[in-house]
Amino acid sequence: MLKVNDLHKSFGSLEVIKGVSLQAKKGDVISILGRSGSGKSTFLRCINFLETPTKGTISLSGETITVADNRKGVSEITDKAQVRRLRTRMAMVFQQFNLWSHMTVFDNVTIALKTALKLPKKEANARARKYLAQVNMSDRSDYYPAQLSGGQMQRVAIARALAMEPDILLFDEPTSALDPELVEEVLNVIKDLAKQGRTMLVVTHEMAFARDVSNRVIFFDDGIIVEDAPPQEAFNNPKSDQFKQFISKEY
Amino acid sequence: MDFSIIIDNLPLLFKGLGLTLQLLIISLVIGFFLSIPLAIMAASKKPWMSLPVKIYIYIFRGTPLLIQVFIIYYGFSQFEWLRESPLWVIFKQAYWCAIIAFTLNTAAYTAEIFRGAILQTPKGEIEAAQACGMSRFDQYRHIILPSALRRSIPMYGNEVIFMLHATVLAGVITLVDLFGAAKIINSRYYAPFESFISAGLFYLVITFTIVFIFKLAEKHFLKHLEQ
Numbered sequence: 001m002l003k004v005n006d007l008h009k010s011f012g013s014l015e016v017i018k019g020v021s022l023q024a025k026k027g028d029v030i031s032i033l034g035r036s037g038s039g040k041s042t043f044l045r046c047i048n049f050l051e052t053p054t055k056g057t058i059s060l061s062g063e064t065i066t067v068a069d070n071r072k073g074v075s076e077i078t079d080k081a082q083v084r085r086l087r088t089r090m091a092m093v094f095q096q097f098n099l100w101s102h103m104t105v106f107d108n109v110t111i112a113l114k115t116a117l118k119l120p121k122k123e124a125n126a127r128a129r130k131y132l133a134q135v136n137m138s139d140r141s142d143y144y145p146a147q148l149s150g151g152q153m154q155r156v157a158i159a160r161a162l163a164m165e166p167d168i169l170l171f172d173e174p175t176s177a178l179d180p181e182l183v184e185e186v187l188n189v190i191k192d193l194a195k196q197g198r199t200m201l202v203v204t205h206e207m208a209f210a211r212d213v214s215n216r217v218i219f220f221d222d223g224i225i226v227e228d229a230p231p232q233e234a235f236n237n238p239k240s241d242q243f244k245q246f247i248s249k250e251y
Numbered sequence: 252m253d254f255s256i257i258i259d260n261l262p263l264l265f266k267g268l269g270l271t272l273q274l275l276i277i278s279l280v281i282g283f284f285l286s287i288p289l290a291i292m293a294a295s296k297k298p299w300m301s302l303p304v305k306i307y308i309y310i311f312r313g314t315p316l317l318i319q320v321f322i323i324y325y326g327f328s329q330f331e332w333l334r335e336s337p338l339w340v341i342f343k344q345a346y347w348c349a350i351i352a353f354t355l356n357t358a359a360y361t362a363e364i365f366r367g368a369i370l371q372t373p374k375g376e377i378e379a380a381q382a383c384g385m386s387r388f389d390q391y392r393h394i395i396l397p398s399a400l401r402r403s404i405p406m407y408g409n410e411v412i413f414m415l416h417a418t419v420l421a422g423v424i425t426l427v428d429l430f431g432a433a434k435i436i437n438s439r440y441y442a443p444f445e446s447f448i449s450a451g452l453f454y455l456v457i458t459f460t461i462v463f464i465f466k467l468a469e470k471h472f473l474k475h476l477e478q
Contacts, residue, residue: 112383
């Protein structure tokens with residue numbers, strides 16, 4: 001369903017993604033691991049074009065986006081409407097939640113439905129109620145983000161992503177900004193989503209999550225994928241020295 | 252202190268008050284709606300978009316409002332082509348010259364306030380809007396501007412009070428606003444204390460009203476920032 005082909009990304013002269021290809025099937029839960037600076041977050045941000053890749057193609061359900069160099073030699077998206085369309089089909093959950101602070105929880109969930117998806121108000125509201133209930137935040141609909149805990153904010157952000165009813169969910173370190181006692185409530189929501197068969201890419205430091213919930217583990221090192229296997233295989237019998245070293249430090 | 256002078260001239264002062272409020276409200280309303288597109292342009296990363304607006308802001312913030320009023324009212328009339336053009340109906344009247352000067356001035360200051368607020372929008376909130384597939388227009392309409400304008404309310408309240416006090420310049424170019432009325436009373440009775448104190452009290456009351464309105468607005472529009 002998602003197909004990334006030979007993705008490169010440079011910031012100035014520094015190349016952080018050095019040619020990464022990845023295919024995800026429907027229902028895949030892929031954990032993306034790696035040290036900070038290994039390029040895993042940048043890779044995720046390239047997939048929905050928050051960062052413009054320097055080179056490479058990304059396809060989702062048959063629609064492909066290619067980047068081209070503009071006159072100044074900087075890579076650029078050629079068809080912005082196509083990128084917007086694709087973005088509505090891959091929702092992102094951020095490390096810092098990034099809820100819109102001037103809107104209530106309910107409006108945070110409905111606004112993109114009304115604008116980007118152009119859903120009628122009634123349908124947008126119905127979806128918001130449904131997905132806020134799913135993350136157990138219905139009773140906080142009228143609250144502002146500043147009145148919530150980090151875990152609650154992240155659950156709202158997940159409801160906001162789910163309400164788009166996307167083909168794939170992208171999680172960028174969803175629990176890294178949370179106090180330790182709040183990690184569990186968010187991880188439980190993500191585990192439930194995995195059980196429902198949703199397709200997800202999860203950049204994470206939660207080794208237990210990677211081992212127990214995902215069906216595939218990818219390890220980034222210095223801008224390339226060095227390990228790509230089902231979790232049992234990757235954790236018990238890693239092929240790459242880098243991943244072997246990484247898990248030996250973690251445990 | 253001769254209170255009878257003030258009481259006898261209350262109708263004149265209230266007429267002046269009417270004109271002061273009219274000048275203030277008209278220039279603030281037009282200035283506000285001008286300042287939003289100007290602020291968006293000034294916040295742009297593209298120099299051809301931001302530079303003209305920045306120059307405009309720089310000129311209007313960099314020169315005294317009195318000089319701007321004089322140039323528009325006295326200065327423009329020296330051009331014959333303007334006196335012969337249809338625009339002359341506007342520029343020959345002190346009333347419209349005052350409104351034009353006040354509007355351009357408040358638009359520049361307000362645009363600068365809003366520009367700062369737009370640039371302070373948390374980057375993550377914009378990224379979240381992009382990641383949902385919102386268009387640039389929708390991002391401004393629903394995310395960037397509502398959040399930036401709310402954060403600007405306290406600063407904008409100051410600008411409104413400055414503008415109120417700046418409207419006295421209308422009295423300098425022959426208009427009978429509150430200050431103009433006080434000047435007339437003073438020249439009739441030679442009672443500077445009575446006339447200017449009473450005008451000053453009027454300004455004080457309007458200022459407190461503005462402060463009160465903005466307190467209410469802050470309470471309503473900034474409640475999302477309370478923990």
